[in-house]
Amino acid sequence: MSTPFPFTAVVGQDDLRLALLLNAVSPAVGGVLVRGEKGTAKSTAVRALSALLPPVPVVAGCRFSCDPAKPDAQCPDGPHEPGDGVERPARMVELPVGASEDRLVGALDIERALSEGVKAFEPGLLADAHRGILYVDEVNLLHDHLVDLLLDAAAMGASYVEREGVSVRHASKFLLVGTMNPEEGELRPQLLDRFGLTVEVAASREPDQRVEVVRRRLAYDDDPARFTARWADEEAAVRRRVVAARELLPSVRLGDGALRQIAATCAAFEVDGMRADIVMARTATALAAWAGRTEVLAEDVRQAALLALPHRRRRNPFDAPGLDEDKLDDTLEEFGGSEDEDPDPGPDGPDGSGGGQPPADGPEGDDTGARPEAGEEGGESGEQPAGSGPGEQRPAPAAEPFRTKVLSVPGLGEGAAGRRSRARTEHGRTTGARRPRGALTKLHLAATVQAAAPHQRARGRSGRGLVVRRDDLRQATREGREGNLVLFVVDASGSMAARQRMGAVKGAVLSLLLDAYQRRDKVGLLTFRGSAAEVALPPTSSVDAAAARLESLPTGGRTPLAAGLLKAHEVLRVERLRDPARRALVVVVTDGRATGGPEPVALAGRAARLFAAGSVASVVVDCESGPVRLGLAGRLADELDGTAVTLDELRADSIAGLVREVQGNSRRAA
Template identity: 90%
Template sequence: MTPFPFTAVVGQDDLRLALLLNAVSPAVGGVLVRGEKGTAKSTAVRALSALLPEVAVVPGCRFSCDPGAADPGCPDGPHEAGPGTERAARMVELPVGAAEDRLVGALDIERALAEGVKAFEPGLLADAHRGILYVDEVNLLHDHLVDLLLDAAAMGASYVEREGVSVRHASKFLLVGTMNPEEGELRPQLLDRFGLTVEVAASREPDQRVEVVRRRLAYDDDPDGFAARWAGEEAAVRRRVVAARELLPQVRLGDAALRQIAATCAAFEVDGMRADIVMARTATALAAWAGRTDVLAEDVRQAALLALPHRRRRNPFDAPGLDEDKLDETLERSAGQDGEGDDDPDGPGGGGRPAPESGPEGGGDGAAPPEAGEGGEPQQAGAGAGERSPVGAAEPFRTRVLSVPGIGEGAAGRRSRARTEHGRTTGARRPRGALTKLHLAATVRAAAPHQRARGRSGPGLVIRRDDLRQADREGREGNLVLFVVDASGSMAARQRMGAVKGAVLSLLLDAYQRRDKVGLVTFRGSGADVALPPTSSVDAAAARLESLPTGGRTPLAAGLLKAHEVLRVERLRDPARRALVVVVTDGRATGGPEPVALAGRAARLFAAGKVASVVVDCESGPVRLGLAGQLAGELAGTAVTLDELRADSIAGLVRDVQGTSRRAA
């Protein structure tokens, strides 16, 4: 099907500019597009390939070698010098659920063992060489695929190694990813690999929204005819990309611009030196795109807005973005310290953005303050009977891991033990379906007794399909950490609620690092609410927790029942993911049925669902009733006081959780 034309995308000026800069200079390092669903992220990315110049390749080479500089280690080589053939640049899409073999390629294990032949079937990394590798919903990509992408991006090559048989091929690609932040954040290592980042949002201007709908309907009715109407604009942009590429080597990056780049990266405390290099390449590409041979201060400013927001996050709860006032002050100060002044004829902020006029989406780097209505409701102290305004969280602290006992089979992560495709080898078995991880020793043992019957005459083993053995491996999985938080009046004391929120934030940070899903159930007044359904976005959970109001009665039973329902639904969606329930309460129930009566039922459900539980006892004062401890006993879990949630005490808590679960089993 004919792709939607790039030039027909309405608005999204920053997104289009970032993609075009990478078309001009692939060394910029790719683009990460962050934004809500339905904002043309994927449409714009898929349309970019039509604007890229054609590439010359060696005829018949499956790895797209450049005839002018062929890879000497190419598996299809060596290549003879020749003119090559021209073809369109490829855009290869990596599905989130792809297997490792689909990404890096696959070896024919049987031929490799029996004949010593490196029979290799290239994967997506080979297809994307000298083109675009696009990952939609890149934040949902499995960790082992992320590791492979990081290695390929860092080395410019892909390595496939299986039990001593190794294949290497060049893999230099433009990495473009799209993601919805509500579904979770990226690992910092992969986040840093994207040269630029862009925040996109749907326009709030009715006229612009009307034009989006009009163009989309016209495209759906007649894709070829719609593309033909935009062919002139597409050809003009393609010519401009080619011209900017030719001009790029002539662009001069003066000392004044370099000093501004260094000062900006230092002022925003970004880690490492990659940000400086990316900013320099981006500013150079901006000058070439504008048809200039000198980098101006306006190029440096725009480069900072594109290259720094995702690199200045100190933890997952920080919203990406850049303080533009601070940026302008830094550029002005660094320009004033330079004696040349020839790189800044218009002043550090005078040029503004060299991109086309920004639409309503252009300023979406930071999070907008809550407005009236649902977002503003928690800020009103008198919004409900006995309700108090939200209390800020205490400073988070480092925790030790809380793990679910036993061995699971859930999605790869870093919390609990599990059978995974990656990790240490614990045994061997016959493969079910395609062989992915060969256990060489077990395969040799299975084939050795049959060599005489098979007529072996040479040094190699005669291998049959029945001889192959799959390696069993043990690694770590991610879990569902469901927080059930008491927000009633008995918890409303500011010092206590702040400490509770600080403890939960600490555990949320740990969940982010261990690739867990998190959920948040709160109870107060007359019932319980799912403040956040299970998600991979811990920053969304932190935001909901921060704005959590308190007050009213304590319907503890309603909180437990709501937790049961969340776990039941989530188990239907993801049956392999095990859960850890953290109940934060003082144990007092002043509304609804008696919670202890329901705790036995909860314990049975938790046991059937392989759920571990911890009750954080928030009771304070000289007289303590120990109700939270009783609740933990009924849930076959462990009770721990709020003061014991510090790192030194968590280690004992983990041992208690595991010991209690073993006794219950």
């Protein structure tokens, strides 16, 4: 096993180190979510934390790390008698993003349970992480069914494994730490709220600090043991401080004044539920213990708010996490903060510098000022006096998003789990049975009994038990929902450039992006204008990145519609090589007018054949407006074997028949 990089050797990242150490002092804080760009020591700091935790007393030989002072009465390896145990180092268990359900919760041998009547259980990662750290790198990419299991274990402090009436339960209390790059997609709100604290990390822009990062990393890579030995004294000092803070923690007093500040802060920032208040209280108490105090002060409450609230005040995936620190200070002062108190945590940080969340744009810091008035509808040249270049307008703001209903890809897929289109999945309603390929995971009990029943006399059955053999076992086949690739092909030419129209178009696409976020889709965005099409955002799980690109979308110039269709095919072809099981839905947003490049209708038939070969469904959003309409978008949809829908029809109360029409067109084409 390689020597981990020393925690105290991490350069900068004060907030990250402080949040991790507060959880080491008080695991009840609830874990840490670390958000930030790649290459910012997120994983390095997390992996180094376990070396600072005190050793854990366990019952000798117990696979579930029972506490010898209070052993779990329902432990599968029990019963255990209270008494002396053995000590082992605190564990940090990593959950791979692609792990199976059995790897996480454990595997129960169904064949032995049915044929021999014994519970042969192999513990999973939740058992290994009990009384330790469970670390999930790229936690935002974790599959939904694993997220559900994590939520259940975190809420109940126990893991349950059930297979057709045979169940095993064991304790599973762990410190949950996750790291993620927001560019790759956001977390489900339920899991986001389970993290007690969150920190944003970024690489330093100071040359001296960057030089020190490189110097330390090169020294560690050259000789890890020697580098670690150089930091042994600092590591030992922090370890002693963690132990001392843990011992002091029960003596820390959280007064009524501090509680009022906590409640007022949570109310002022309109966070949902009461978990934020509880986490803030525990964090403020841990901060006081870390500082060696027995009284929670206003600066503890302030620092707790900066760590516990940013991720809880988001209302949708397009909101940036963060707090308005001026509003925070005003709230603390109004509800008991003393003017002569220094809001800077001072020496409370892991290296003597408390750090704090950098101010981020929230609702109070958003650009809500007056926007330019809508101009006249532009022609194909898109000429506007306020443009940012020849034939180009200033980006129009998006209209208010609205609720949409699902647009499905017809047929039955086998892609990644999601909530859009029908698919064969490991989870969902049971639709049939088959012989298992490899290990049995989802037993179809009725089919298994039916397969075994004719052979009971030949197998010498006696008594009430059923004689079951391996060849009798049947795996349940299930149908659920998959996530798709939703590729937006947006006309940004001069004919679309009227601010009112483009604002409506952006609002519609934004609404579909919100729907894609809720349905666990990947999204991509390409635009066409002038003389070519370009990929504004390659396929990604980050719908907020797509929303940001959409907001700044420039318009103007001619309409190379054919180029947009061909570019869409190229993007889909490449993505299919990367993720062959994920089916696609192409949403073409245009008024159908083509003034640049080849005639699009002539190429639409070719595009339709290419789309059909890749299991791609298509919808054309008709943006044509005015009393005289040419119906060009409808002709384009016919050629694509897709469906045309107006902007108004995209709304939830108007779109009910659209999915049926898309599916009907697909069946007719087949």
